[in-house]
Amino acid sequence: MKKEASKASINQVFFSESDINHDDLRQICSQKTFKEEYPLADSVENNVVIYNAINITPLTDNSNQEKRLKTELNHILEKGPGVFVIRNLFEDCEVIDQSNDIFEKIIKKEDNSKNDHFASGTNARIWNSLQKVALENPEVFINYYSNNVLRVVAESWCGPNFQMTAQVNVVKPGGEMQKPHRDYHLGFQENKEIQEYPISSQRMSQNLTLQGAVAHSEMPLESGPTMLLPHSHKYELGYLAWRNNVFQNFFCENAVQLPLKKGDGVFFNPALFHAAGTNSTKKIDRIANLLQISSVFGKTMEHIDYIKIIKNIYPALLEHQNNNTLSKKSITNVCICATDGYAFPTNLDYDTNAYSGIKGFSMFEITLQALEQSLDLDNFTSKLYEHQKIKFAS
Ligand SMILES: [Fe+2]
Known part of the structure; x- marks a missing residue:
């Protein structure tokens, strides 16, 4: 008698670039974001959920309300479009201006010919602006990182005791667009390394980090605010796909951009396809403090020497x-x-x-x-x- 094949088949867990499928990404990115799903939001623009910090800050005075807000934000980052904007994250721009003065001082002090990971051009970059600002001016650091909404945003994805890091990116007039990409962790690795990680680890890695940017200058569309492909984080093979030409073309045809005001913040799942845009202005230095927020779950229990x-x-x-x-x-x-x-x-x-x-x-x-x-x-x-x-x- 012929033996029946087991019904419980084991799904494929290791993938290579040859497994990526453009139609799958296209289908995922055809999803729409509905405002009704996010009652605390102000609006949905270009499939991106928009909040106003002035409206949501009072919610942080009450732990139940704060949890409601975190639940919405978490839903956006996992099951929703993967990206939201918080208008007026820093309502009082004085701390932004004070930070910018410190950035300028640091850039002058450092030999600032550091390049962007994903673009060529005349960018200025400050690595570890978190530490450098704390050392330059304790009061500015305290004022900046005492922000309640920022803490809630970080906890909505990473949970308590998250670890904050920050890097400044200044894109000068004429600065070129970045190549579309995904971010840390697996966005920093080559396909040959990525394909050694089972898909479960690739899914898990995006839960370990939240990517954000605070606008430290006005960012009209012509200055090139981040190009975003809403819902693209849900394409499971995306870490193997973003270097592929067909995927890059799809990104360029479908990515959206939102103008930002000084003090606004944008936050997204690190697996979301994105790229900084071209700064086609004649005189705006587009300044962003990039926030990379990590979950504590990336750490081992014991310290090993x-x-x-x-x-x-x-x-x-x-x-x-x-x-x-x-x-x-x-x-x-x-x-x-x-x-x-x-x-x-x-x-x-x-x-x-x-x-x-x-x-x-x-x-x-x-x-x-x-x-x-x-x-x-x-x-x-x-x-x-x-x-x-x-x-x-x-
Ligand atoms: Fe990035």
Whole structure:
């Protein structure tokens, strides 16, 4: 008798670029955003939900109301269009102007020829503006990050005890459009790396970060505010798709832009297809403080001193390699557990590999390189410390 095939088949979990389907993205992006689904919002424009901080700030005085607001925002980021704007996030623009003065000072102080990840042109970039502003002017930092609506927005996606990071991007007149892309984590990795992550991890990664931008200048359409493709975060294979020409063309034909006023904020799921637009004005410097907010769930429970571990076992590993008593695969397996395998977090002022690559080198890669070159412990240790010095410079 012929054996019946099991009805419980296992779905595909690993995908490559050849699996991406333009029609799937087109269908997902044909969804409409309805204002009725978001009673606390002011309006829906171009499929993007718009709130006014003046109307929603009073809700943060009451924990039930605050939860209602967080629920709406979370729905937008997961099941809805994936993006919302908060008008007047900073109603009093004095703190924005004070921040801009500090940014200008920092840009002058630094050799600011840093490039954008996804565009060429004459941008100015300040990495880690969070820390730099705190060191320059405690009162401005306190005033900026005491914002209640900002905290609620962050918690609506990442939950409590989130970790804030910020980077300033100044796009000068004539600054070119970015290539459409997705953001950190997997937006910073190449297709060959992405396809090693099961689709469940790819879905999970977008829950670990919320991407935002606060307008620090007026941003009329001609200055190139962020181009957004609402609902595109729901295309599961999107991390493998955004470099593809057909997908990029679809983005350029269907992306929307909303003019922003100084003090407005825009927040989106990091898996949403987006790109900074072209600044076609003659005199507006488009200034944004980009906020990257991380969930605490990306962290391990124990702090591990990988330097101590790898320094102690490296001579034995080298011996195993040289005597052929362990295979290359086995040595790699040990290194995965004995080193930090991720290039982030890092200091982006010094770790230029991290954004030219786009992904930088990790302790794991440095260890494998050292073994390949049969470096002795002293030489390996100095490479390790050189890498740590750059990564953790402050
Ligand atoms: Fe981006």
